[in-house]
Amino acid sequence: MKRRNFTRALLLGSAWELSRSAPGAAPALTIDSARLRRSLEELARFGRNLEGGVSRIAWSQADVEARAWVRESLMSGIGLEVRIDPAGSIYGRRAGREPEQPAILFGSHIDSVPKGGNFDGDVGSMAAIEVMHTLHDKKIATRHPLECVIWSNEEGFAFGRGIFGSRAAIGEFEPGELEATENGVHIRDAVRRIGGDLARIAEARRKPGEIAAYLELHIEQGGVLDRARVPIGVVEGIVGINRYAARITGFGNHAGTTPMPERRDALVAAARLVLAVREETVREPGRQVGTVGKLEVRPGAPNIIPGEVECVIELRDLSLEKVENIFRRIEGRAAEIARATGTTIDITRTSSHKPALATPWVREIIRGQARALGLSTMDLPSGAGHDAQALARLAPMGMIFVPSVEGISHSPKELSRWEDIAGGCEVLMQTILAIDRR
Amino acid sequence: MKRRNFTRALLLGSAWELSRSAPGAAPALTIDSARLRRSLEELARFGRNLEGGVSRIAWSQADVEARAWVRESLMSGIGLEVRIDPAGSIYGRRAGREPEQPAILFGSHIDSVPKGGNFDGDVGSMAAIEVMHTLHDKKIATRHPLECVIWSNEEGFAFGRGIFGSRAAIGEFEPGELEATENGVHIRDAVRRIGGDLARIAEARRKPGEIAAYLELHIEQGGVLDRARVPIGVVEGIVGINRYAARITGFGNHAGTTPMPERRDALVAAARLVLAVREETVREPGRQVGTVGKLEVRPGAPNIIPGEVECVIELRDLSLEKVENIFRRIEGRAAEIARATGTTIDITRTSSHKPALATPWVREIIRGQARALGLSTMDLPSGAGHDAQALARLAPMGMIFVPSVEGISHSPKELSRWEDIAGGCEVLMQTILAIDRR
Numbered sequence: 001m002k003r004r005n006f007t008r009a010l011l012l013g014s015a016w017e018l019s020r021s022a023p024g025a026a027p028a029l030t031i032d033s034a035r036l037r038r039s040l041e042e043l044a045r046f047g048r049n050l051e052g053g054v055s056r057i058a059w060s061q062a063d064v065e066a067r068a069w070v071r072e073s074l075m076s077g078i079g080l081e082v083r084i085d086p087a088g089s090i091y092g093r094r095a096g097r098e099p100e101q102p103a104i105l106f107g108s109h110i111d112s113v114p115k116g117g118n119f120d121g122d123v124g125s126m127a128a129i130e131v132m133h134t135l136h137d138k139k140i141a142t143r144h145p146l147e148c149v150i151w152s153n154e155e156g157f158a159f160g161r162g163i164f165g166s167r168a169a170i171g172e173f174e175p176g177e178l179e180a181t182e183n184g185v186h187i188r189d190a191v192r193r194i195g196g197d198l199a200r201i202a203e204a205r206r207k208p209g210e211i212a213a214y215l216e217l218h219i220e221q222g223g224v225l226d227r228a229r230v231p232i233g234v235v236e237g238i239v240g241i242n243r244y245a246a247r248i249t250g251f252g253n254h255a256g257t258t259p260m261p262e263r264r265d266a267l268v269a270a271a272r273l274v275l276a277v278r279e280e281t282v283r284e285p286g287r288q289v290g291t292v293g294k295l296e297v298r299p300g301a302p303n304i305i306p307g308e309v310e311c312v313i314e315l316r317d318l319s320l321e322k323v324e325n326i327f328r329r330i331e332g333r334a335a336e337i338a339r340a341t342g343t344t345i346d347i348t349r350t351s352s353h354k355p356a357l358a359t360p361w362v363r364e365i366i367r368g369q370a371r372a373l374g375l376s377t378m379d380l381p382s383g384a385g386h387d388a389q390a391l392a393r394l395a396p397m398g399m400i401f402v403p404s405v406e407g408i409s410h411s412p413k414e415l416s417r418w419e420d421i422a423g424g425c426e427v428l429m430q431t432i433l434a435i436d437r438r
Numbered sequence: 439m440k441r442r443n444f445t446r447a448l449l450l451g452s453a454w455e456l457s458r459s460a461p462g463a464a465p466a467l468t469i470d471s472a473r474l475r476r477s478l479e480e481l482a483r484f485g486r487n488l489e490g491g492v493s494r495i496a497w498s499q500a501d502v503e504a505r506a507w508v509r510e511s512l513m514s515g516i517g518l519e520v521r522i523d524p525a526g527s528i529y530g531r532r533a534g535r536e537p538e539q540p541a542i543l544f545g546s547h548i549d550s551v552p553k554g555g556n557f558d559g560d561v562g563s564m565a566a567i568e569v570m571h572t573l574h575d576k577k578i579a580t581r582h583p584l585e586c587v588i589w590s591n592e593e594g595f596a597f598g599r600g601i602f603g604s605r606a607a608i609g610e611f612e613p614g615e616l617e618a619t620e621n622g623v624h625i626r627d628a629v630r631r632i633g634g635d636l637a638r639i640a641e642a643r644r645k646p647g648e649i650a651a652y653l654e655l656h657i658e659q660g661g662v663l664d665r666a667r668v669p670i671g672v673v674e675g676i677v678g679i680n681r682y683a684a685r686i687t688g689f690g691n692h693a694g695t696t697p698m699p700e701r702r703d704a705l706v707a708a709a710r711l712v713l714a715v716r717e718e719t720v721r722e723p724g725r726q727v728g729t730v731g732k733l734e735v736r737p738g739a740p741n742i743i744p745g746e747v748e749c750v751i752e753l754r755d756l757s758l759e760k761v762e763n764i765f766r767r768i769e770g771r772a773a774e775i776a777r778a779t780g781t782t783i784d785i786t787r788t789s790s791h792k793p794a795l796a797t798p799w800v801r802e803i804i805r806g807q808a809r810a811l812g813l814s815t816m817d818l819p820s821g822a823g824h825d826a827q828a829l830a831r832l833a834p835m836g837m838i839f840v841p842s843v844e845g846i847s848h849s850p851k852e853l854s855r856w857e858d859i860a861g862g863c864e865v866l867m868q869t870i871l872a873i874d875r876r
Contacts, residue, residue, distance in 0.1 A: 223700065
């Protein structure tokens with residue numbers, strides 16, 4: 001199945017080819033696109049799932065093995081000083097001609113969602129190493145030291161909190177996060193599996209001024225670039241994400257003997273809430289999104305009226321104010337629903353990630369380098385969270401998107417064209433070199 | 439907690455006391471109400487749950503132990519010939535003066551739903567044995583042989599199909615039911631735990647004419663008798679129950695990057711379906727009920743749009759025609775919802791239990807005996823399924839209901855007053871004796 005997906009990538013042709021501005025003249029690549037593809041295909045072995053993608057949850061055995069392979073097979077012999085920081089992130093550092101200069105940092109993550117695909121995070125991670133490999137092969141020296149990084153637990157499927165490694169780099173944790181347990185395992189023991197050490201976590205923090213810029217190549221995960229046939233997205237910023245836990249409490253009585261008017265059915269109330277989340281999200285124009293992705297019904301028997309439902313509401317936008325306005329309307333609707341259904345609805349915010357804007361001069365360099373390569377660009381927000389949102393608080397930040405075929409992501413059907421990936425990698429390298437010359 | 443519930447039963451006072459027609463004259467009980475209460479309290483030890491009820495799933499270790507206790511501690515030494523039939527049901531037979539007469543059969547079940555209470559099934563089971571104990575103590579001989587029975591797997595939480603023992607008594611199984619496996623365990627091995635033997639299952643079948651009547655005492659499990667303060671319900675019949683499995687298929691994309699208009703959110707569609715089930719059920723007058731009690735969302739992550747939802751729709755009424763009309767309207771709504779949400783909705787009927795009417799002359803005897811004891815009665819349907827619905831196809835059938843406080847059932851909060859239970863048991867015994875004299 002994986003093989004089929006990769007073949008599908010070949011057959012689909014290239015948005016890049018369709019969109020290049022100088023017909024007949026494919027940009028001369030500096031990077032080795034065949035090697036980059038090989039890295040991605042080999043990485044896809046770790047945690048491969050039945051549907052052809054990967055289930056490579058952070059800190060799982062698949063993640064442990066993939067990270068060992070990245071360090072030992074990809075990052076060795078290409079002039080990198082490799083280290084694992086206390087959060088478990090892997091750094092590969094390459095010296096600069098001017099050692100006092102701050103480092104240019106670039107990378108992504110290789111952990112996935114359950115039943116994820118082969119491109120989310122993997123593309124930017126493999127491209128970062130490919131840049132280092134190319135510079136090594138071509139003996140290109142830079143003024144600044146360069147660092148590539150494979151962050152730890154971006155998706156947050158271990159212990160429920162993502163962009164872990166990059167938050168460690170800015171020293172930002174949620175209260176109690178470093179003492180959490182999941183299925184009886186302490187987070188310190190989970191992080192230790194990939195070589196991290198929470199006792200030294202403060203040492204993961206990067207100092208202000210030691211990073212010249214942070215860059216991340218990533219698949220768009222939406223369908224905007226693919227529909228527009230634009231090969232390079234210049235990210236305006238990463239949306240803020242608020243999550244809320246909703247608990248609807250009714251009464252779990254017998255489904256045969258409780259007359260309809262006497263019921264306090266938590267699932268009927270939850271159904272109204274799910275629809276209210278959608279309605280209040282789309283009530284005003286814009287690109288904001290609202291989702292109920294997780295919902296559990298208790299006791300969950302066909303012949304018992306649901307007594308309790310728990311669900312997670314997620315709202316995203318580049319404007320936190322808009323997110324908060326939507327949430328206030330949802331709260332109002334929840335109160336009405338509770339009254340109408342004889343239930344109680346408690347909603348509490350469980351996490352809030354602020355929007356993070358990309359740095360204008362970095363965006364300008366990305367745009368310029370892409371165009372110099374003959375690749376058209378489009379400015380767009382990132383609806384997904386990324387490690388770049390943490391780094392934006394420490395250093396100038398820029399993100400490069402490549403198209404996702406049909407906008408599919410967080411799915412084994414996730415797909416990006418090889419040509420687009422190679423183009424994105426080249427833009428990443430040229431952007432690094434342009435920042436280095438700046 | 440259990441203790442608290444029992445104490446609550448004492449403090450609440452008796453609907454019987456409030457409703458007796460001859461003020462000041464509590465009916466003289468023949469049965470030993472203290473012994474009956476003791477049996478119920480002791481039975482509540484098996485599978486006791488944290489909330490004070492029981493989780494005594496059929497064929498589980500708690501069921502195995504409770505059934506051994508029933509046979510060895512309650513049914514021995516009171517003149518019964520005890521046997522386990524091949525379905526695992528326990529019979530206790532008491533000879534009659536006229537051995538050629540068909541037996542009068544009465545009983546109930548002691549398996550529970552998960553997080554169930556202490557009264558559903560238990561009351562009728564303990565009362566049936568109490569009747570036998572009383573007849574033994576008082577050396578009352580009957581013309582007919584009498585049989586009390588504790589059926590096997592009434593609730594259906596093992597292997598998904600209930601009223602198992604009573605369906606075995608009429609030789610009615612679903613296709614493949616006797617070859618089913620659950621969590622890797624074959625049904626034959628599960629039934630063997632309580633002493634059944636599926637290789638001889640045909641021997642569980644009772645012959646037409648060998649049963650004079652089947653009687654079952656049960657808690658109402660609704661709030662009708664409790665609200666009306668009537669101590670004895672004379673059951674008109676048991677509603678038919680149709681169950682349908684609905685599968686809603688959308689597309690499980692990234693919740694941050696997929697614009698609202700592009701979504702095919704299976705949970706949004708399922709929410710509309712849940713509301714449609716309720717709306718179509720209450721569209722016409724009557725006592726019909728419709729419930730979505732089980733609903734599962736996949737993949738079930740806060741940041742993934744639900745790609746698939748599976749749920750179970752259950753419809754009940756004394757009229758199968760009405761159930762089918764409601765279902766046709768739900769199907770129509772489902773088609774509209776699928777169109778509007780870009781999803782597909784497949785609904786298939788997974789089970790159908792026909793309504794079973796109680797036998798008029800048996801109802802008449804129950805009513806007469808209750809009134810002779812000074813207990814008011816009310817005719818009402820049973821919204822819950824019972825073993826009596828299977829037996830109704832083999833023999834004259836009658837059911838006696840006692841009130842459930844606040845109509846709560848299938849919950850640890852399930853409660854019936856001791857006085858009402860004792861009254862119900864007395865009506866059961868007097869009805870048996872009246873049928874015996876008939």
